[in-house]
Amino acid sequence: MPRPPVTNLWQGILPAMVLMAGFFLLPILYTLGLSLTTEGQAGLTLVNYHRFWGEDTLTDALLRSLALALSVVVIATLFAWPLAWYLAFCVSERRRVLLLLILVAPFWTSFTIRAFSWQMVLADSGIAGTALRWVAGTDVSLGFLYSLPASVFGLGLFGIMLVTLMVYSSMVTIDRRLIEANAVLGGTGWTAFREVVLPLALPGWIIGVALTFIVAVGDYAVPTLLGGGLRPVLAQVMLSVLKGTYDLPMAATLASVLVMVILLCVAPLLLLVRGTRLQS
């Protein structure tokens, strides 16, 4: 076997590494650090965090973000398992590609445009409101747009797509003989799910749920366009601090809180993936 020419492969990695360090890692570390400072005062301080916990508008925004992300994750999970099962075990391979494309394609287009198009459907004057009035026969208003549930709805659809995709990609790799063996041993569809498919597709579900949680907890467009501005989520507050008062340390504090929330919620999930991988 010829020996590879002597070149330092580091050269290939260098551009990506410089970019990642200079425009991703350092900015985030700097932002985390900035949250520990305040204007007109030297040294590190926790004053921003005290302010955060002291202000109801800020803690409420955090709770709303959490409620939003958790509801989205639950809804996505409830839909994703049956949908992934359908795609993985109930349709032919050719059809599967087409169905996956149908499910994923709308999400290639801009998040903003999708959120806005839901505005038209969910508004009281939109399709949903008109349909409700027609069914009810009286002038009732839907009152759904500009509420937290409307944000859950908008992001929930995205979550369903993502988690379905991830669970599905784990499910298709399952060796069919395991399922046949389950049937030979007298198992039903339900035991096949519980004993074979569920444990093997769990890593896909965890990754899908983690990514969905991250998007939902940090999204700004859907909560603004569908949730409205009266009861903002953390991302909306963060933006108004940044663009409104230019209080960079406070914006950095809100960003750091978001980082911590994500680490606290997602890290255990990822450790779980590691655990399941090691077992199998």
Place this chain on the structure above:
Amino acid sequence: MTGPIARRALALLFWVTAAVIYLPIGVMAVFSFSTARYQILPSPDYTIEWYGRVFTDGQYSAGFVNSVLLAGSVSLVATLIGFACAYSLVNARFPGKAAFTFLILAPLAVPLLLVGIALRIWTTMLGLQPSLPLAGVGQVLYVLPLAVLNLRNRIAQLPKSHEEAAWALGASRVRAIVDVILPACRASLIATFILCFTFAFDEFVIAYFLTNFSVTLPIKIWTTLVTGFDPTINALGTMVFVFSLSLGVTAQWLLMRKDR
């Protein structure tokens, strides 16, 4: 193992979900041809006026040009850097490789808003003025994980023997990459470029934070949406949807085709 009734129920669930996902896009497309300024059904009459407005309103066309230039440069840079990185990751062994791969993929696990805010704070500290090129650097970060993942998978599939034959014939590492690896990755490179373009073209948050006065199409759409409704958005949204959809389908088709 799934009974016929369960199978029907699952198919129904799939099609209902798909219908709900497509409903607003269909509604938007219908309204884009409506003469009514507001969404009322049935539409009084049909027109292509709003589509004309997209092209005559200078701000939309300026935004479109900016977006195409920005997304084009971003995906070109991301594809090149991504290829170099993917090739090295497949072939090199060095301490901390796992950690480095993790770092490259990390932007996928951080909300865009955080990347945008951190970059804005960081560049303000460095004294850099917000501008399109700066937004471009931020967007490269955002699409780089995609490029690296796609290209790494492809390069890892290639038989090692072809490259080794080139070396045996005296080719240098770079020469072998140019003559052997690059041609074998052509479809993946094009697909990666298109995919990165689609994501960069629609990216809003980073561009919003890192530009001041330059307007990309997503920023123009956003400011129009939050400052008051303009039916032109329906036409524009429909066009952007069709545009992104065709790019995405082309990229996926290229990625699947190479497997043969």
